[in-house]
Amino acid sequence: MHVCVLGDLQDLGAVYIAWIARQHGCTVVELPEEGLGTAWEYTLDSSGRGTLQVGDMLLSWEQIAGVFVRMSPEPSLPRGLRLNEHHRLGFLHERREGIHQLLESVACTVVNRPSAGRSNASKPYQMAELEAAGFDVPRWIVSNSAEAVRAFTRECRGQAIFKASSGLRSRVRKVDAQLIERMSAGTTPTVVQEYVPGTDVRVHTVERQAFACEVSGTGVDYRFEHQGARYAGTLIPNELAEQCCGFAEATGLTLAGFDFRRSPCGRYRCLEMNPVPSFLPYEFSSGRPVGAAVVRALMRGGQRALRREIVPSTHGSLE
Amino acid sequence: MLVRRLCEKSSRVVVCEPRDLVDLPVVLDSARFEVDGVQPSAVVWRVTPDMPLSASVAAPDQVFASAEVVSAWLHGLNLPTVYAINRYPAAVWYGGLHWSTWHTWLRARGVPVSALHLGAGAADGKRRWMPFLLAATAPIPDAVAATALAIATSAAEPAVSVLAVAGRLLDPTPSIKMQAAAATLNESGVILARVTFDCDDHVLSVDSTPDFDEDEQLATVVSRVAETIHARLCAR
Numbered sequence: 001m002h003v004c005v006l007g008d009l010q011d012l013g014a015v016y017i018a019w020i021a022r023q024h025g026c027t028v029v030e031l032p033e034e035g036l037g038t039a040w041e042y043t044l045d046s047s048g049r050g051t052l053q054v055g056d057m058l059l060s061w062e063q064i065a066g067v068f069v070r071m072s073p074e075p076s077l078p079r080g081l082r083l084n085e086h087h088r089l090g091f092l093h094e095r096r097e098g099i100h101q102l103l104e105s106v107a108c109t110v111v112n113r114p115s116a117g118r119s120n121a122s123k124p125y126q127m128a129e130l131e132a133a134g135f136d137v138p139r140w141i142v143s144n145s146a147e148a149v150r151a152f153t154r155e156c157r158g159q160a161i162f163k164a165s166s167g168l169r170s171r172v173r174k175v176d177a178q179l180i181e182r183m184s185a186g187t188t189p190t191v192v193q194e195y196v197p198g199t200d201v202r203v204h205t206v207e208r209q210a211f212a213c214e215v216s217g218t219g220v221d222y223r224f225e226h227q228g229a230r231y232a233g234t235l236i237p238n239e240l241a242e243q244c245c246g247f248a249e250a251t252g253l254t255l256a257g258f259d260f261r262r263s264p265c266g267r268y269r270c271l272e273m274n275p276v277p278s279f280l281p282y283e284f285s286s287g288r289p290v291g292a293a294v295v296r297a298l299m300r301g302g303q304r305a306l307r308r309e310i311v312p313s314t315h316g317s318l319e
Numbered sequence: 320m321l322v323r324r325l326c327e328k329s330s331r332v333v334v335c336e337p338r339d340l341v342d343l344p345v346v347l348d349s350a351r352f353e354v355d356g357v358q359p360s361a362v363v364w365r366v367t368p369d370m371p372l373s374a375s376v377a378a379p380d381q382v383f384a385s386a387e388v389v390s391a392w393l394h395g396l397n398l399p400t401v402y403a404i405n406r407y408p409a410a411v412w413y414g415g416l417h418w419s420t421w422h423t424w425l426r427a428r429g430v431p432v433s434a435l436h437l438g439a440g441a442a443d444g445k446r447r448w449m450p451f452l453l454a455a456t457a458p459i460p461d462a463v464a465a466t467a468l469a470i471a472t473s474a475a476e477p478a479v480s481v482l483a484v485a486g487r488l489l490d491p492t493p494s495i496k497m498q499a500a501a502a503t504l505n506e507s508g509v510i511l512a513r514v515t516f517d518c519d520d521h522v523l524s525v526d527s528t529p530d531f532d533e534d535e536q537l538a539t540v541v542s543r544v545a546e547t548i549h550a551r552l553c554a555r
């Protein structure tokens with residue numbers, strides 16, 4: 001059985017998935033983005049048929065069970081190719097779009113297709129989606145008006161955080177005088193949200209399985225506050241696991257990462273969903289086997305693609 | 320012209336250049352969208368994902384600032400209280416509004432799109448290269464470039480290019496396939512677009528910020544857009 005790992009092969013998630021796939025007896029086909037056209041190439045027609053050539057190995061796409069994708073934010077040109085900055089960017093963009101189109105078109109499992117979960121790039125858009133799906137999202141506003149932020153923070157009894165409105169990574173901080181000052185001077189729209197005290201809970205979903213890990217001992221944003229952070233596997237209510245799996249499935253994600261704050265009274269407040277979750281720190285510290293579940297999903301992919309037109313998908317159990 | 324027509328229908332119209340969007344005060348939550356203290360009933364959004372939206376911000380911060388601005392507006396445009404021309408699903412907007420994104424979107428909704436081949440192996444003299452980042456086709460590049468880019472090619476030629484406004488095509492005799500494309504775009508929030516079809520009436524490309532060929536066409540589009548907005552406002 002062939003499983004592809006595509007994109008940035010130095011990414012630790014990609015390395016780990018490739019390793020587990022080999023442990024499961026798969027032949028791992030490595031498709032580095034910068035090697036397209038030199039180390040590997042492909043064809044694909046509108047019916048999803050075509051070939052993948054990697055060195056001397058020629059495969060049909062029907063032989064590929066799944067593709068695990070981790071794209072680099074800073075991809076390289078093919079070895080030996082030199083272009084000026086304008087053409088370099090054009091080339092990289094064009095090549096990336098081509099790979100995206102491939103990933104949208106192949107029938108096998110793709111973890112994840114590029115179009116899935118794109119709402120993560122707009123936090124307000126995604127929070128509205130999460131609310132509509134029934135998640136308990138702490139109240140929020142998006143604004144570049146100091147007055148509106150001041151008023152909202154007052155409504156939250158002075159306990160509010162702010163974070164980037166787009167998908168660009170930013171540290172979550174508490175609203176303070178500095179933010180208000182910056183807003184008064186003129187700035188971009190920012191998400192301001194009610195602060196929820198409690199424990200962070202990350203839930204990874206892989207198809208119909210959910211794996212929860214709690215992170216305690218930190219303040220506002222544990223991703224930037226490593227000192228004192230303690231990771232441990234935890235259990236979440238079945239309904240919440242179902243809700244996460246259902247939302248990920250509806251948005252086309254095989255693998256997703258949901259961020260919650262569990263309040264002292266046990267209420268799960270949903271903060272966001274990540275379509276390219278970094279699951280390794282959670283798996284290594286909690287023992288939750290996310291990677292193995294991803295590989296199983298990839299291995300099932302080929303069979304599912306062949307059956308897709310005649311058998312409705314079935315739901316497995318929750319962990 | 321659109322502003323004049325909307326003003327004639329007693330609407331208050333605020334015009335903002337895309338590059339100045341960062342300077343507009345906005346407040347949004349899960350139901351509210353205020354722009355400069357006013358809740359807009361309709362927005363004509365002639366913005367594409369590659370446009371800079373933050374001219375007043377220091378140059379090194381402009382990419383971040385534009386991403387922040389558009390993430391807020393994308394949500395605002397999709398609120399049910401706002402009639403946006405156009406509003407975009409996140410999957411389409413962050414796909415870059417390229418023809419390939421529309422192909423994926425429309426094909427998933429059962430609209431016939433032109434047959435494509437991905438990869439240099441399919442390139443031959445009968446096919447044209449469809450660069451992902453361009454609206455137009457191009458001659459097949461040399462073999463090294465074609466392979467390194469895994470180019471998309473199509474044997475389909477553009478046969479007709481038609482404006483779609485609020486689900487209707489400005490074409491006297493649209494086929495059922497063409498009507499289905501316009502209706503699907505409209506249901507997806509794309510009220511105004513130019514759709515290019517091949518000779519089988521399959522969608523070859525979509526331009527959701529179209530230019531207009533002639534004054535008469537512009538007048539027709541503006542009239543329909545103004546009427547659509549006005550009808551929506553009156554219905555509230």
